[in-house]
Amino acid sequence: MYVAVKGGERAIDNAHAWLAEERRGDCSVPELSVAQIREQMKLAVNRVMAEGSLYDPDLAALAIKQARGDLIEAVFLMRAYRTTLPRLAGSVAIETGSMAVVRRISATYKDLPGGQILGPTFDYTHRLLDFALAAEGDVPAAPTAPATPGPVPHVTGFLNREGLIEDTQRCDTTPPDLTREPMELPTVRPLRLQALTRGDEGFVLGLAYSTQRGYGRTHAFVGELRIGWVGVEVEIPELGFAVEIAEIELTECETVNQFKGSKTEPPQFTRGYGLVFGQSERKAISMSLVDRALRWRELGEDNSGAPAQDEEFVLMHCDNIQATGFLEHIKLPHYVDFQSELELVRRLRSEAIVLTEAAE
Amino acid sequence: MITAALSGGFIDAPVQSARAFRAILEAMARPGTIHPVDGAAAPEPLSVAASVALLTLADGTTPVHLAGGANSALVRDWIAFHIGAPLVAAEAADFAVGTWQDLQPVTRFRIGQPDYPDRSATLIVEVDRLVNHGPALTGPGIALATWLSLPETEAFHANRALFPLGFDCLFTCANRLAGLPRSTKVEKL
Amino acid sequence: MPTPPPETRKAWISVLAKSPPARLAALLPRLPQHDLLRAPETGAVMVRGRVGGSGEPFNLGEMTVTRCSVRLVEGAVGHAWVQGRDTGHAIRAAVADALLQTDAAPEISRQVLQPLREEAAAVARARAEKAAATKVEFFTLVRGEDQ
Numbered sequence: 001m002y003v004a005v006k007g008g009e010r011a012i013d014n015a016h017a018w019l020a021e022e023r024r025g026d027c028s029v030p031e032l033s034v035a036q037i038r039e040q041m042k043l044a045v046n047r048v049m050a051e052g053s054l055y056d057p058d059l060a061a062l063a064i065k066q067a068r069g070d071l072i073e074a075v076f077l078m079r080a081y082r083t084t085l086p087r088l089a090g091s092v093a094i095e096t097g098s099m100a101v102v103r104r105i106s107a108t109y110k111d112l113p114g115g116q117i118l119g120p121t122f123d124y125t126h127r128l129l130d131f132a133l134a135a136e137g138d139v140p141a142a143p144t145a146p147a148t149p150g151p152v153p154h155v156t157g158f159l160n161r162e163g164l165i166e167d168t169q170r171c172d173t174t175p176p177d178l179t180r181e182p183m184e185l186p187t188v189r190p191l192r193l194q195a196l197t198r199g200d201e202g203f204v205l206g207l208a209y210s211t212q213r214g215y216g217r218t219h220a221f222v223g224e225l226r227i228g229w230v231g232v233e234v235e236i237p238e239l240g241f242a243v244e245i246a247e248i249e250l251t252e253c254e255t256v257n258q259f260k261g262s263k264t265e266p267p268q269f270t271r272g273y274g275l276v277f278g279q280s281e282r283k284a285i286s287m288s289l290v291d292r293a294l295r296w297r298e299l300g301e302d303n304s305g306a307p308a309q310d311e312e313f314v315l316m317h318c319d320n321i322q323a324t325g326f327l328e329h330i331k332l333p334h335y336v337d338f339q340s341e342l343e344l345v346r347r348l349r350s351e352a353i354v355l356t357e358a359a360e
Numbered sequence: 361m362i363t364a365a366l367s368g369g370f371i372d373a374p375v376q377s378a379r380a381f382r383a384i385l386e387a388m389a390r391p392g393t394i395h396p397v398d399g400a401a402a403p404e405p406l407s408v409a410a411s412v413a414l415l416t417l418a419d420g421t422t423p424v425h426l427a428g429g430a431n432s433a434l435v436r437d438w439i440a441f442h443i444g445a446p447l448v449a450a451e452a453a454d455f456a457v458g459t460w461q462d463l464q465p466v467t468r469f470r471i472g473q474p475d476y477p478d479r480s481a482t483l484i485v486e487v488d489r490l491v492n493h494g495p496a497l498t499g500p501g502i503a504l505a506t507w508l509s510l511p512e513t514e515a516f517h518a519n520r521a522l523f524p525l526g527f528d529c530l531f532t533c534a535n536r537l538a539g540l541p542r543s544t545k546v547e548k549l
Numbered sequence: 550m551p552t553p554p555p556e557t558r559k560a561w562i563s564v565l566a567k568s569p570p571a572r573l574a575a576l577l578p579r580l581p582q583h584d585l586l587r588a589p590e591t592g593a594v595m596v597r598g599r600v601g602g603s604g605e606p607f608n609l610g611e612m613t614v615t616r617c618s619v620r621l622v623e624g625a626v627g628h629a630w631v632q633g634r635d636t637g638h639a640i641r642a643a644v645a646d647a648l649l650q651t652d653a654a655p656e657i658s659r660q661v662l663q664p665l666r667e668e669a670a671a672v673a674r675a676r677a678e679k680a681a682a683t684k685v686e687f688f689t690l691v692r693g694e695d696q
Contacts, residue, residue: 049610050610053610053611054593054610054611054612054613055596055610055611055612055613056612056613056633056634058633058634059613059634082593082611085591085592085593085611085613086419086590086592086593087419087420087421087592087593087594087595087611088420088444088590088592088593088594088614088616088630089420089444089594089595089614090420090594090595090597090608091594091595091596091597092597093597093598093599093606094596094597094598094599094609095599096598096599096602097602097603100673100676100677101680102676102679102680103680103683110687111687115684115685116684116685117680117681117683117684117685118683118684118685119680119683120683142679142682143679143682144675144678144679144681144682145678145681145682145684146678146681147674147677147678147680147681148681149673149674149677154602154603156601156602168599168600168601168602168603168604168605169604169605170599170603170604170605171604171605171606172606173605173606174606175597175605175606175607175608176608177595177608178608179608180421189600189605189607190600190605190606190607190608191607193598193600193607194607194608194609197609197610198610229673229676232594232596232612232632234594234614234630236628236630237361237440237441237444238361238366238440238441238618238628239361239555239558239559239562239628240361240555241555241559242559243559243562243563243566243630244563244566244567245562245563245566245567245594245614245630245631245632246566246567246612246614246631246632247567248596248612248632250598250609252602254601254602271601273600273601273602275598275602275609277609277610363620363626366586366587366618366620366626367586369587371588373588373590441587441618442587
C-alpha cells in the first residue's frame with residue numbers, strides 16, 4: 001500500500017549536495033575527465049554500453065563519472081537516457097564476417113586460415129599487481145607487423161562445409177524487440193539473444209558457469225572468439241539506399257557444442273552464439289553458453305530442470321535494471337504496509353496469549 | 361526522393377509535437393470536441409490536421425496505411441522523410457489515413473485482442489465538414505450528450521458493440537480535429 | 550552538374566559520417582549559406598546482429614545517431630546521418646554532401662574527402678599491424694618416437 005507522505009525535501013537536497021561533494025572526492029587530487037574515463041576505463045565503458053543497450057562511449061563514460069563508478073547505476077543512467085531518444089531506424093544486419101579483427105582466437109583449431117590473433121588480451125598475464133602503474137609514465141608503442149588487410153573467415157564455416165555442424169538459416173525478417181513489446185513466453189531465439197546481450201554480466205556468467213558444472217551441460221568449445229570493428233549500415237529513406245554510417249567495436253563468440261543427435265537430427269555439432277558491444281569477451285562467451293543451454297527444446301534435448309535451461313528464469317532475471325529497481329524499492333518508505341503487519345502480529349499474539357491463559 | 365516532400369514538417373518538433381499531442385489527447389478524452397492544430401503540412405491531399413496527427417502519433421514502429429487518394433508518391437515520400445513509418449495494407453496498420461469512403465470497409469482494420477485491446481488501429485478520417493451538428497454522442501468524457509458531423513452512424517454503432525475491442529477515430533478537416541474513441545455511443549438523431 | 554552515381558554518393562556520405570567531428574570541422578571550417586530542411590535531430594538506430602553471425606537478425610542494442618538535411622541557396626540538397634550526438638558534425642556533413650553535388654565538388658573532394666579517407670585508412674592500417682604482431686606462430690615439436 002502506498003500513501004503520499006510529504007516532507008524531507010531539505011534533507012534530500014542536502015543529501016544530493018553531499019553526494020556531489022563525495023563524487024568529486026578530495027579536491028587536492030585532480031578531477032577525472034570524461035575523456036580519461038572513456039580512454040582508460042574502456043572495459044567499464046564497454047560494459048555500461050552493453051548492459052545500457054546504447055553504443056555511445058562518451059555517454060557511458062559520463063554515466064560512470066556521475067555514478068561514482070557504480071556500473072549498474074551507470075547502466076541505469078544510460079537506459080534512462082535511451083528512452084528519450086526517438087528511434088530513427090533499424091540497421092541492416094551487421095556482417096561480423098567482415099569484421100576488422102583486433103583479436104581472433106579459436107580453441108578448436110590451431111592452424112586456421114587467418115591465424116590466431118591474440119590482440120590486447122589479459123590472457124597469459126601473470127595477474128600480479130604491477131606497481132609500476134602506480135606511477136604515471138608514458139607507455140612504449142606496441143610492436144607492429146606487416147598486415148594483410150581483409151576479412152577473416154568464420155571458423156564454423158569450415159565445419160559447415162563437411163555438414164558436421166548445424167547450419168543457420170539466413171533471412172531478413174524484422175526481429176522482435178523486447179524494448180517495444182512485452183516479452184511473451186515461450187520466446188524465440190532472436191529475442192533471447194537480445195535479452196542476454198543486455199543482461200547483467202555477473203548473472204549471465206553465473207548461469208554459464210552452472211552449465212559447465214553440470215546444470216544443463218552442453219559440452220562447449222569456443223569455436224571462435226573475435227573482437228573488432230564492424231560497419232553499421234542504415235537504409236536512409238531520403239536517399240533511397242543504405243549507407244555505412246559508423247563503425248562499432250564488438251565481441252563475438254561462437255561455441256561448438258557436442259550433440260548426440262535426436263529423433264529428427266543426425267549427430268552433429270551445434271552452436272551457441274554471443275555478440276556484445278565493445279570488448280566484452282567474458283560476457284560474449286557466457287552469452288553463447290546460456291544461448292546454447294536455452295535451445296534444448298528446439299534441438300529435442302532433455303530438460304534436466306537446470307536453471308540455465310529455464311527460459312523464464314533466465315530471461316526474467318537477467319536484466320540488472322529490472323532487478324535492482326525491484327530490489328532497491330524495498331528500502332523506500334513502506335510505513336503503512338509495515339503498520340498493518342505490526343497490528344496483525346500484535347492481534348495474533350494477544351489472541352494466542354488469551355488462548356494459552358484459558359488453557360491453563 | 362522528391363524535394364517537395366522534404367518540407368512541411370515541424371520546425372520545432374519538441375514544442376510543436378507536445379502541443380499537438382495535448383490537442384489530440386483532449387480530443388480523444390472529450391469525444392466530439394473540436395480542436396485547432398498547426399505546424400505541419402503534408403503534400404496534397406492531406407489536411408494540416410491529418411499531417412499534424414501523423415507527425416505526432418506515428419513513427420518508425422507504427423505501420424501506416426494510406427487509403428485511396430492519400431496514397432500518392434509525394435505523400436509516401438513525405439512520410440518516409442518525416443516519420444519513417446512503414447506503409448502497409450489496411451489489415452496491418454496502426455494508423456490509417458483517408459476519406460471515410462476510401463477507408464471502407466472499416467471492418468478490415470485491427471480491433472485488438474482481448475488481452476491486448478490496444479493493438480488496434482486508429483483511423484484518421486479526412487472530412488469536408490467538421491461541426492458540432494449531427495449524430496448524438498454519449499459516453500465516457502461527455503457530460504450529457506454532444507453532436508458531431510459524422511459520415512454515418514451504423515459503422516460506429518457496430519464498432520461500439522465490440523468494446524473493449526474496436527478501432528478509434530480522429531476526424532480531420534483543414535486545421536481542426538475531433539476524436540471518436542471506441543467507447544463512445546453514437547445515435548442517429 | 551550531372552547527378553553522381555548512387556555508389557559514389559554512398560561512399561562519400563559514409564566517409565563524412567565516420568569522420569572525427571573535429572577533423573571535419575578543421576577541413577571544412579566555413580559553411581556556405583543553407584536552409585535546414587531537417588534541423589539536426591539526435592536519436593537512436595537499433596543495431597541488428599545475426600544469429601550465429603549468419604542467420605536471422607536479432608536486436609543487439611541501439612547507438613546514438615544525429616541526422617540533418619540542408620538545402621544550399623543554389624538548390625542542392627544534402628543529407629547526413631552520423632554516429633553520436635554532435636549536431637555540428639551532422640550539419641557539416643549534410644552541407645558537404647550538398648556541396649559535392651555542385652560545381653564545388655572537385656575542391657571539396659580534394660580538400661575534405663581525400664584527407665579523411667587517408668586518415669581513416671591510416672587508423673585501420675595501424676590497428677591491423679598491431680594485431681598482426683600478436684599473431685601466434687606455432688612451432689611443432691618433433692616427438693622422439695617419430696624419428
